[in-house]
Amino acid sequence: MKIAPSILSADFAHLARDIQTVEKGGADYIHVDVMDGHFVPNITFGPNVVSAIRPITKLPLDCHLMIENPERYIADFAKAGADILSVQVESTPHIHRAIQMIKQQGVKAGIVLNPGTSVETVRPVLADVDLVLVMTVNPGFGGQGFIPTMVEKIKTLASIKKEMNLSFEIEVDGGIVPETAKECWEAGATVFVAGSYVYRADEPAKQMEALREAVAY
Ligand code: DX5
């Protein structure tokens, strides 16, 4: 399994420290939640924050764009140092073009499905992506409860992945704690975003260890 702590739950006044804590604790990616106050009712960081944190960690920056008109900002986030750029499929009528634009920047391309969006919607582009992120909460805020019906959706996606003989990562995001991580792992998820579970504890390394123990991998 790969663990991607979300800095949405970090202390923004000590971002460098909090990123280095999870890097030392064995994180695989740093998950960066970009929100514009339009696509979701919350505002977070832009490309300037991505370029500020780029030099302080060796970990891949997994940037989750929850913004309208994502095509306008793809080049900016790539130049800022994003390693993975994931776009919400609901945020653009041209998801295929957005994926092409991400790849042209030499960055890994991901697509994100809100809880109400069906896997069938993205079947035509699955062969073009490196990662599919299944939202297990409605995007916008950390600390929300996992939506249990998303487990079935992960299973559907995993079976399509097998049927099409593809190798994209299946990432889950929202309400991830040991119990929900186990369910998602068994359903086929490979990358686990965790914000409040990792950061709202004295020892983020122990929290990540508990997630690994839950899936025993
Ligand atoms: C929600 C974000 C998540 C969030 C997860 O819109 O995409 O990455 O940080 O937070 P937790 O793990 O607290 O549910």
Ligand code: ZN
């Ligand atoms: Zn996220």
